[in-house]
Amino acid sequence: MRAVGVVERLNLADMTAPGVMAREFGLNLGQLASRRYIHTQRISRQIYEALDNSGxxxxxxxxxxxxxNFPATCIALFYRARAKVVVVDDLPLVQHVDWPAFVNQYRIGVAKV
Incomplete structure (x- = not known):
């Protein structure tokens, strides 16, 4: 797991707003939850290609x-955001404060290899 610091404001397209996926992109829950990423990749491409009035x-x-892990929220950064973030540290996942609850909730077995 990476601890990342933001050094400059990030502009993120908020896909968590109620109804945005259906209203703005015409997707249903089945398409969003599918392991086939064709629909979500199309949306990502549209967001990636969106330009302001200056181009x-x-x-x-x-x-x-x-x-x-719904209703948790995820962030995906485009490569162009690389100068706006810095890696602060690489940490073992087991050191994450929410790891014990996550393992318990999803009944994940963890063994040392």
Whole structure:
């Protein structure tokens, strides 16, 4: 797991707002939850290609609901956002404060290898 610091404001397309996926992109829950990423990749491409009036990219990435850990929120950053974040530290996942609850909730078995 990476601890990341934001050094400059990130502009994220917020895909977590109620109804945005259906209203703005015409997707249903089945398409959003599918393991075939054709629909979500299309949306990501549209967001990536969105330009402002000056021809500059509008978004650095997107904020979206987790498919695997709903209602948690995920962030995907486009490569162009790399100068706006720094890696602070690489940490073992087991050191994350929410790890014990996550393992318990999803009944994950963890063994040393």
């Amino acid at each position: 500059f990219p509008v978004f650095d990435g997107l904020l979206y609901p987790s498919r695997n």
